[in-house]
Amino acid sequence: MKHFTIKDIADKLNVSISTVSRAFNDKYDIKKETKELVLKTAKDMGYHPNPMAKSLSKKRSSNIGVVVPEFINEYYSEIVIALQNFLISKGYQILVMQSDEDEDQELMNVQTLINNMVDGLIIAPTRGSKNMTYYQSKVKEGYPMVFLNRIETSIPVSKVVFNNLKWSFFATEHLIRQGYKKIYHLSGYKDLSVSYERIQGFKKAMKKHHILEDNYKIIETGLLAKEGMEVIEDLIFHHDIPDAFFCVNDMVALGAIKKLKDNGYRVPEDVAFVGFTETRIAELVTPQLSSVKQPTYEMAKKAGELLLKQIENKNTPIETIVLNGEFTIRKSSVKGSTTDLL
Amino acid sequence: MKHFTIKDIADKLNVSISTVSRAFNDKYDIKKETKELVLKTAKDMGYHPNPMAKSLSKKRSSNIGVVVPEFINEYYSEIVIALQNFLISKGYQILVMQSDEDEDQELMNVQTLINNMVDGLIIAPTRGSKNMTYYQSKVKEGYPMVFLNRIETSIPVSKVVFNNLKWSFFATEHLIRQGYKKIYHLSGYKDLSVSYERIQGFKKAMKKHHILEDNYKIIETGLLAKEGMEVIEDLIFHHDIPDAFFCVNDMVALGAIKKLKDNGYRVPEDVAFVGFTETRIAELVTPQLSSVKQPTYEMAKKAGELLLKQIENKNTPIETIVLNGEFTIRKSSVKGSTTDLL
DNA sequence: TTGTAGGCGTTATCAG
């Protein structure tokens, strides 16, 4: 089962390697029969081109680097799967690296991938902006690069982002319309662009409905369930539990709900909840969690398309794509729902 | 910021490319000062070797293919992360492909990776055994390949597996010791090796404690929450709810719990639960879910080590590594616990 | 200790 080369095929057919090569790469003239003969024998022999040789010769690796902050949560797993499906269909392999929510690790990942001669990069940054100037310099050099999700709209690079402001606004407004008077937002890291945008959406809803600053709060948290729990502990200690929480993501919401339940609160009767970036678990917990769903598949596909455009044409202008999602209302945020229990 | 080559360094230093090459590959004799000079200039110039050229010349890609059945669930995400960390530290890249729980897709993935000249493969198979003869033939040819997790111990290939029988036995015995009399096992697919082994562990515990066949049942399910829900619907319809369930994984358990709660059952007062392959969500749900934790990090590392051994020495004998985990008892399976509610 | 030259498997240019 050795790997055959074009030379093996050429020898067998008594033609030159150029002829064989041409048979595989449509663009040159070659007699139809010769071509078919080559293709057939190649197939019979189980020939597969050597990607290393091809890359070396073409000076393109057909590999694309993907850097995500983590992929323990579903969100980036789905992104990676979608990217893979799309890019493989276009003849590319992807090299995925995860930064473990660490800026330095992220920079190392990017450099490793660049050194490995990927043809382009799709980066979902961690929080922090230490690396941004470096990335921008690469973009200026013409290095094909697309950013995903966690990046400010204003930065002049190609990117695909979610309309966090809008959907955060919708989610918050839903809580207001349900009649909840005092609403707190567990915001994630304030220096994370998605958090910042969701905060803006939250504030906008408060403003529109003339809710005074006494009746809402924005509390910085992390992105983990644990951090939702910690905040609740603190609020319980200060006897400061509102009617409803809007959380930066489902995990923070689940942590908060857990801690509240442990302390005798009922959800949603005593406290209502809305999450974000819907996870599959949202409809399995009690009560089911209202959440905003992001179009992961589409985001990945758009990012892939943007990148391929850049790879194929170095002078592609910078482009920003903003996508929308959907908001699913479940029991956790509906007034009058009762906890599912006997 | 062009990519420099050894030739650029050689020209700059007025030495030959072989000297430069030797400076990077310790094994040849080279004067210490020359070597240091080369290394230093290389660093100053920002030189990085071209992996394609290196691969082509050495006939090894330093890429390792990883095929997993899915990576939406945490289990394989963790495996992939651990594999990546380990293999990158050894100078390899990994190409990850997921099979979407489909045998044909899996075979395509494996062949894509082989055609891409990976130096070896780590495969966590989907269920079904259609591809196994092909894999075994590759193994016989000497193709470096290690199997992970979902594979029968008896198959003569190198593999790293979890001791499902033992930990399934422990988990079941725990339920028996808590005093639950009628215990059902939601087993996952029976033709999946891990399911089969967990069934054996379950049966073994039943046998040891002289529980008669009237008082236990093994019910085939899938691996998803949805399928746990469906089974419960059916059991409720037949008025056939036992004292306790032992589930093939946490997701099936969570689905089942959800459906029981929706129908007015209390967990664990009316029905107790134990899951498997602990997920992070296990301690966030109400009640917290008892589960068996698998040593994902260690499994991945062992698999990586086995594979590297094979890559470095083609005549490495076949090896099977069986690992153990831990069982965490939480409220879902403790008699006398009450649901956390006001 | 260092240089020369051939090879790894392709692509692509230039003759024929």
Added chain:
DNA sequence: CTGATAACGCCTACAA
């Protein structure tokens, strides 16, 4: 339409 042949960047005998 087809065949030589020179790259691509690196490794590694072999020679000096």
